[in-house]
Amino acid sequence: MTGYLMRRLFWLVPVLFFVATITFLLMHNVPGGPWSQDRPFPPQVEANLNKKYNLDKPLLQQYVIYLTDLVHGDFGVSFAQRGRPVSAIIKSGLKKTAELGILSFLLAAVVGLTLGTVAAFNQNGPLDYACVFFATIGASFPSFIIAMFLILLFVVKLHWFNVIGFGSWKNSVLPVASLAFLPASYISRITRSSVLEVIRQDYVRTARAKGLAEPIVDLRHVVRNSLIPILTVLGPIFAALVSGSFIIEFVFSIPGIGREFVESTFNRDYGVIMGTTLFYALVIVLANLVVDVMYAVVDPRIRYS
């Protein structure tokens, strides 16, 4: 297991290098640069800016400078937030985004697993229909529509919550709920079908036949065995949630990393593009690794060596 983990972690290096190279090439090849504006700067002012941020050097040299700095833990600076270190931007953005993402993930997982399981055990009953209805709604409405609806109802009409910022419960409920809606419904659908499939397995019938109490059959044999396909999707969902939601962060004015990720691209803010992309790649790889490890925990047949 340790050897497996070491090998997987070692693979991080080439993966990140590959991502860095591709991103660097792509971002320097889209039209426009960080200083492009309608009415351009006087050429000299732009020249001073390029000089200050090494943008006057040949691309290959800029790439080498970037990688060298990166190896030394220096992610460079932002242009759009003039001179602010990218590491500081990621750190402060990540704090907000991670809080939001983890809360949303927990909410989505709890709600999704519960609804999915309840629906499966009550297949074709009213509870099942109710759960499927929820899942369909959640899956068909994008998060910002849900967010707008929640804001109209709970902020503008009822004045229960705040719309701006994130931190206190009063301004955290809506962004967490809006963000959790889609993954919750997705998880509930996967859970329902997975549980339904396991319920029909021979070993479940065997467990019942040998006289096990129903709760034990349900929990130990049905739910546990239905977790594998669910775990597969939980990894990417977790990675997606903690790496930020541009839309939810934008709507609720939350200074998270999801906004940096998108806005940096539009601003041609090279340092932030590189930083957030590498960060996202790292999260994805690690989340997948955790999922693979979790497989082994829930399914004793899976062993890594």
Add this chain to the structure above:
Amino acid sequence: MLREKRSPVLLTGVMVAVAALGLACGSSNNNKGNAANTAKPSASSAAAPSAAAPSGGTATAGAASATKAGTAAANASAPAGGAATGAKPADAAPDDQQKLTIQLPAEPETLDWQVSEFEQDISVEHLLARGLFYFDKDANVVPALAAQMPTKENGGLSADGLTYTIKLKSGQKFSDGNPLTAKDMVYTVQRAMDPKLAGNYAGFFYDIVGAKDYNTALGTKDSPKTPSDADLAKMKAAIGVKAVDDSTIQLTLTKPSGSFLTRLGLWAMYPVEQSVIEKFGDKWTDPANIVGNGPYVLKEHVEKDHLTLAANPNYTLDPKPLIKTLTLRVIEDNVQALNAYKNGEIDGVNVPQQQAQQIFADPSLKDQLHRQPRQETRGWEFNDAQKPFDDAKVRMAFAKAVNRDDYIKAVYGGIGTPATTWLPPGLPGYAQANESIQAFDAAAAKKLLSDAGFPNGQGFPSVSLLLTDTPLNHTIFDFLQKQIKDNLNISIGSEFVDAKTRSSRYSNKQFTLFYGGWVGDYPNADDWLPDLWTTGGSTNKPGYTNPQFDAAVKAALAETDPQKQAPLWSAAEKIMLTDAAGGWLYHGEMVMLFKPKVKGLTGVSIDSGWFGSELFETTYISK
């Protein structure tokens, strides 16, 4: 061009992105590129607030239009009696209630005022520091740190118009209590021109002796220069600025200028304290380090979240600020900002175009509405070097084919005013007589097109309008397309791209038809006509050229008396309007809501950031 940094988030773009991405991975985001948001430069396509500068006569024009639009005129009028002198108005709430929270529509790029170019930055910096001059409610230049306006009569300006000798008011201090002297002003000018600092507005002061040499000392990518530190120091010392004594600064220009004192009032010339800069380097703008001489000090700055400012106890100018604590909440989405306003989370908010009509019609909001025309013009720009727009008749046909009144209503929700001139009302040089040149006239437009060889639009080559992909710009395109179809029988296409792509294509002249414009930096037409439209001007991307116009601009620049200069600008503008160098459609306006308890707001055409930001000290919370 003063730039507005905002996130014109394309919810339409986002919708597509979400739909495409959504279900598969269970996440609603992380789209690497398709969600459109924004870029910092106010792509001149977005309706960008900035500065308008009514001076004298135009302030009235502004007020008149505000009244017409049903605004509480009282809001825009002069502050309550005592406020002007810094005394507390009778109806002001106690000091511990003098707290205000308002929307800032974007995170400042930097708070280093020698570097900034964005409105958000400037509105904050204007509270943290003050220069030699600033602007009154009619956007006239008046002394701030300077004891008086330097003139030839009082010896402040030499007979040849080249040397300004400016006395400082006595007893000036920085917010840390240290004295502010002429030496600090010299350091400030030198720092603003430092090529290694790379300030965005350095180019505005190239007419100071030696300033350009120093600022361009590092050369460009194609012709790099490598001056030694000693060379740089020599060039810095050669800049035409010196401290005659502790309270007198002298500046020497290469040629006389009618706008120099106005430009000295800009943020790039706000003083900085040398010891602070040298001690903290790039981190000098952190709340713990930053030192200015403005009415406020920076207490807290959480990036992309909020800035908290507190009244500066060491503020040496008048009036003193009445609001004791000002919180600026960074909210890029105007629609949500309005929801936050309705929910009582913030006290001041920009009115989003989508909801403007509804708000204008709501009687309960009437006394909360504040409107101020801005120095902003938008409209058609053409590639004058390419067919079919190399023909002035075709350009004029496009200019005359758009019904501006409908345009402002349908596209901007009634925010802004119809434009047929390049210079906005209120700017010295704006002339009402020039309004008729490009006025809407469908029949005349049709005839011009026919005269140009395209009767009823027949044979007109296919052209497309280049725009940034924002919801507002889609509305703009839909409207303009229909007007051109109805009035000229031409179908124009569209090209929606992201802001940087659009800018880059504009810079490289890769466009036929463009929606562009200008936001004024300061109230003088020398910010609007030279360079942007003169032959070979570095920012004249449409490629307009007319020797008569060039000569008219030259004549206006040579005149330094503002009274005599204004008609010369009007005459120059008339030429470029007659040639339809561009076709102008829209003048900007700042429209905000403030809670009824917020009083003493004074709108100025050069407000940036929020209504009343330029003369913010008179704002207060009433009982």
